[in-house]
Amino acid sequence: MSITSTTLQHEPMAETIQTKLTPLVSSFRTWLSWLPPSLVSLLVLALIGLCAAALSRLVTDRILMRIPGAKRGAFVRSFTRTMRRPVRLTVVILAMSVALPACGLRGELLDTVAHLLLMSFVAVMGLGTLLTTRVISDAYLVRFAEADQDDDILARKHATQVRLLRRVAEILICVLTVSAELITFEPVREYGLSLFASAGAASLIAGLAARPILVNLFAGVQIAMTQPIRMGDLIAFQGDWTWVEEITSTFVVLRSWDWRRRIVPIAYFLDTPFENWTYNSAELIGAVYLHVDYRAPMDRIRAKLEEIVRGCPQWTGKDFSAQVADCTDQTMIIRVTASARTAIRSWDLRCEIREKIIRWMCDHCPEALPRNRLAMTAAEQAMPHPPSDLVEPPSTGNWPAVPKGPFGPFGRPPVSSQAAPQPPMPPQTAFRPF
Structure with missing residues (x-):
């Protein structure tokens, strides 16, 4: 059906409503003839709006909110609960617009009321569209709410797409609503036409001014x-564990392990390399490094590590290994790897492995603990030690012992032009690591 035929069908309906309302308005004006005509017309308009609001409330609360059903009925009730205010306002505005010619308003007052009704209708339509978008997106995400968000990549994928696209849709709806509101004003409409005539310069200026907003907006769509x-x-963000808590149209909220939040522009994740530990799967392989002595029995340690890992509930059963990965001049390094379902469980698994294997080595395998070795060479052991010439005399009473000498405890040696011979220094005992 074309727009012209639809308009022709609605015009007789409006004329019929106006014909039926005219006698009622006339009787109401006669009853309030002692008031100014303009005030009477506004009161009639307000009364019509109240009647429309009561009727819409009756339909929404008494009929739609009582529709039975666990799935479809619940969706209808939720949708009605969210949209009942915009629907009531729309019914009131439409009723007042239809009854406006029959209220007796004339001149500038009629134009002002008509313009206010038009602006209200545009605003309510924008609000209704915005709420409809949110209700539909939330209803779509309910089906993924019960899934395990740590391991279900499909659920996180749909949640990211729906939330980002909803943000973009909300921004577009707000921009279009404000634009439609401004177009209702004649001066703004003429200014828009003049800008459209010089679209090249206007678009260049607007693009330069809104470049950061547009960059993040398009980055959000791309993400x-x-x-x-x-x-x-x-x-992994700047050397720390962070979880993506929220993605908006312009920035991303990252939550670290100690509950700190970091606000990062969304364009950062398109321009800068970063590590995503849950891109294809949340499962990770954790590594534990143990420093043990060279005499450590690897067979016993490996068997005990396998026993510990198999007893940990965080282990997935897919990967385990215990190998000598490296060695230093004092110890050898054992690398233990084990798989876990998530990064948090991998951290707990590694901590439990360290705690239990260290306790076991202290109790049952002390020879595996790392130690430092020092040894003296044969020549250094045979070297005689010099005699000690400094003898401390016995102390009497509470007075401290003082060294004996020819000048007494407070005497000074005579000044000589020749330096006094220095006693030979004892040879330093050299040590070398074994």
Whole structure:
């Protein structure tokens, strides 16, 4: 059906409503003839709006809110609960607009009321569209709410796409609503036409002024499509563990392990390399490094490590190894690897492995503990030690012992032009690591 035929069908309906309302308005004006005509017309308009609001409330609360059903009925009730205010306002505005010609308003007052009703209708339509977008997106995300967000990549993928696209849609709806509001004013409409005539310069100025906003906005759309990060992803950001807590149209909220939040521009994740530990799967392989002595029995240690790992509930059962990965001049290094379902469980698994294997080595395998060795060579052991010439005399009473000498305890040696011979220094005992 074309727009012209639809308009022709609605015009007789409006004329019929106005014809039926005219006698009622006339009787109401006669009853309030002692008031100014303009005030009476506004009161009639307000009364019509109240009647429309009561009717819409009756329909929403008494009929739609009582629709039975666990799925579809619940969606209808939730949608009605969210949209009942915009719907009531829309019904009131439409009723007042239809009844406006029959209220007896004339001149500038009629134009002002009509303009206010038009602006209100545009605003309510924008609000209704915005709420509809939120209700539909939330209803779509409910099906993924019960999934395990740590391991279900599909749920996090849909959550990221829906939330980002909803943010973009909300911004576009707000911009279009404000634009439609401004177009209702004649001076603004003429200014818009003049800007459209000089679209080249205007678009250049607007593009330069809104470059940061547009960059982040397009980056958000690109992230929603390509998804280098998703809601709930674990990423390494500046040497710290962080989880993607929220993705908006302009920035990303990262939550660290100590509950600190970092606000990062969304364009950062398109321009800067970063680590995403849950891109394809949340499962990780953790590594534990143990420094043990060269005499450590690897067979017993490996068997005990396998027993410890198999007893840990965080282990997935897919990967385990215990190997001598490196050695230094004092110890050898054992690397233990074990798989866990998430990064947090991998951290707990590694901590438990360290705690139990260290306790076991202290109790049952002390020879595996690292130690430092020092040994003297044969020549250094045979070297005689010099005699000690300094003898401390016995002390009497509470007075401290003082060294004996020809000049007494407070005497000074005579000044000589020749330096006094220095006693030979005892040879230093040299040590070398074994």
